[in-house]
Amino acid sequence: MVSASVVVPALIGVDWGSTSLRAWLIAPDGTVIEERKAGKGASTLSGHDAFVKAFDEVSGTWRAAHAGLPVLACGMVGSAHGWLDVPYARCPAGTAALAAGLRRPDGAEAAPCIVPGVLFDDTGLPPDVMRGEETQVVGALHLHETLRASSCVVMPGTHSKWAQIRGGQIVRFATHMTGELYAVLRQHSVLGRLMPGDAPADPDAFVQGVDAARDHGELGLPHQMFAARSLGVAGRLPNAMLADYLSGLLIGHELRAGLQWRAVAGLDSQPLALVGAPDLCARYQAALHRFARPADLVLDNTAPEGLLALAREAGLTA
Amino acid sequence: MVSASVVVPALIGVDWGSTSLRAWLIAPDGTVIEERKAGKGASTLSGHDAFVKAFDEVSGTWRAAHAGLPVLACGMVGSAHGWLDVPYARCPAGTAALAAGLRRPDGAEAAPCIVPGVLFDDTGLPPDVMRGEETQVVGALHLHETLRASSCVVMPGTHSKWAQIRGGQIVRFATHMTGELYAVLRQHSVLGRLMPGDAPADPDAFVQGVDAARDHGELGLPHQMFAARSLGVAGRLPNAMLADYLSGLLIGHELRAGLQWRAVAGLDSQPLALVGAPDLCARYQAALHRFARPADLVLDNTAPEGLLALAREAGLTA
Structure with a gap:
C-alpha cells in the first residue's frame, strides 16, 4: 500500500463480476493505492441507471479527487446482462486486440470503458467464453515476461479457466465448472x-x-x-x-x-x-x-x- | 393382467424406495395381478408406526383377502433411515445370499420381510452400495438364463447401477449419479x-x-x-x-x-x-x-x- 498523498494515480480499475465487484485506485507502476469492494454484481443490477448509481457509489469520491482519471472495467459488466454488451474478442486475442475492443456505455458522464470478453470458436468443438479472466491473463503476462512466449495460465474459481498462451496471445482456453x-x-x-x-x-x-x-x-x-x-x-x-x-x-x-x-x-x-x-x-x-x-x-x-x-x-x- | 378371481396370488411384493413405493399382488408365475403406487417413500416416513400405517394402507385389503400371504419388500425401506436397517449382503451376492439375509421388523403383525442391499467393498477402491437394484438383478437373471453365467446389468436412474454378473452372482457394481x-x-x-x-x-x-x-x-x-x-x-x-x-x-x-x-x-x-x-x-x-x-x-x-x-x-x- 502506497500513500495516496505521494503517488498520483494512473487509473481507476474495476473487476465487475456477476455477484460482486472490486475497484482499485492504481498507481503508474501498477501498485494498488486503495481497494474498495461492493456486492453490486452485474447480475444484481438491471438497467443503465442502476449501473451508473453503483459505479458512482464505489468510485465517485475517487473521481472527484482526481478529475479526468481514466476508468476501466472488466468482467460480466460487459455481458448481455451487464451494463453494456461488449462484443467478444476472438482467439487468438492479446493486449492489442482487447484494447481495440474497449467500449463505453453511451449517456453516462465518466462511465468506465469496458474490456471485451474472449470467445474461442475455432474448431469443431463447442465454443467457450470468458469475461474478466482475459484481463488477469494480460496482467500475468505483463508481470512475468516468461509467460508470454508459450505457457498455460490457470485461473481457479466457480468457473475455472485454463488459457493456452502463445506469443502474448490467448490462443485457446477451456472453462471447467x-x-x-x-x-x-x-x-x-x-x-x-x-x-x-x-x-x-x-x-x-x-x-x-x-x-x-x-x-x-x-x-x-x-x-x-x-x-x-x-x-x-x-x-x-x-x-x-x-x-x-x-x-x-x-x-x-x-x-x-x-x-x-x-x-x-x-x-x-x-x-x-x-x-x-x-x-x-x-x-x-x-x-x-x-x-x-x-x-x-x-x-x-x-x-x-x-x-x-x-x-x-x-x-x-x- | 390376469383375473384375480382365477389366480391365487403367491406373494405381495413391495419396491419401497426413498420417495415412493410400488406394491404388487404377484401370481405364482411372476405375473402382476394388481399394482398399487403410493408416495409414502422411506425418506418421507419416520418411526415404526409410520411404516406400519403406510404398509397397511397399501396392502391391507390384499392381506385381508388372502390371509397368510407372504410379503416381501426391497429398497430403501431396509436402510438405516428406513423401517429396519437390514445389514448389506457383500459381493459376491446371489439369490441364496440375499434370501439368507432377509429380515423382518419386530413387533408388527404381518410386517414384510425386507431384502438386504448389497455392499461392494473388496478392493482398494471406495465402497459402493445398492438397495433395491439387487432385487431387479435377481428378477432379470430369473427371467433370462442367458444373463446368469456372465453379463452386465445396467439399471438407469437417479443413481444408475452397473452390475457385473458371474455365476448368477453380483460380483461387482458401480453407481453413477x-x-x-x-x-x-x-x-x-x-x-x-x-x-x-x-x-x-x-x-x-x-x-x-x-x-x-x-x-x-x-x-x-x-x-x-x-x-x-x-x-x-x-x-x-x-x-x-x-x-x-x-x-x-x-x-x-x-x-x-x-x-x-x-x-x-x-x-x-x-x-x-x-x-x-x-x-x-x-x-x-x-x-x-x-x-x-x-x-x-x-x-x-x-x-x-x-x-x-x-x-x-x-x-x-x-
Missing part, C-alpha cells in the same frame, strides 16, 4: 446430507480425493462422486472429511483433464501459472503436487496490472 | 438459466451430447458441461435444445466410463441388459447405439420377478 459443481452437489444433492456444515478443512481427505481422480478417473466423475457418500455410509471416512474428499475429487478431475489438454497442445515443458485468490490457488497447487506438476508461478489476482496495461495500450493513460 | 447430477445442474446451476421449462424432447440435441462425451470425453465433464451454456450464448444451439444436450452429455459420460469398466472386467463379449423404466431405458439404448454397443436385452422393472424368486428361495412361498 468445478467450483459451481462443488457448490450445487454440496447444497442440493444427496452428497451434502452426510456433510456437517462446520467441519474444519481436512488436507488428508482433499488429497485422497485428488488421488482418486488421478489414479482412477477413468471410472468417471458421475461414479466417483458417489464415494463422497458411500465412504461415509460404509464408515470408511468420517463424515467431517467427506466435503474435502469431494473438493479434491472435483479439482483432481479438472487437473487430470486440464494437464492432458495442455500436453496435447505441446505445452508440457512450458511454464504453468496459477492466478487467483491465494487460498484457492493453494488448494490447486497442493493438487498439482499430487500430479507431480506444481505451478511455476502462483499469483494473486492480476486484474489491476491487466487493467493498467490495457489502459496504456488504448492510450487512456500515459 | 447421472440422473441426480442432471437434476441439480438443471435446477440449481447456471446451466439451467438458458433452458426453457417446457421444451419438447430433442433427440438430435441428445445425440450431440452423447457424441461429445464419446469423442471428446477426455476433456473432462466439468469442462464439457459448460457447453450446455456456451453453445446457447454463442448462438450455436437453440436454448430449447440445451437440456437434451446436457442429458446426452451426462449419459454419454456414464456409458463411456461404464463400457470401459465392463471391458476391463472381460465382459465385452458377454450380454448387456438394460433394466428399468421404459422411457429412460429407451434414452440409454439410443445412447448405447452411438457407442455401437446396444443392449442385448431391454427389460421393464424386474422387481416383481425378483421378489418372487427371493421369496421362493427363502421358503416363504411355494
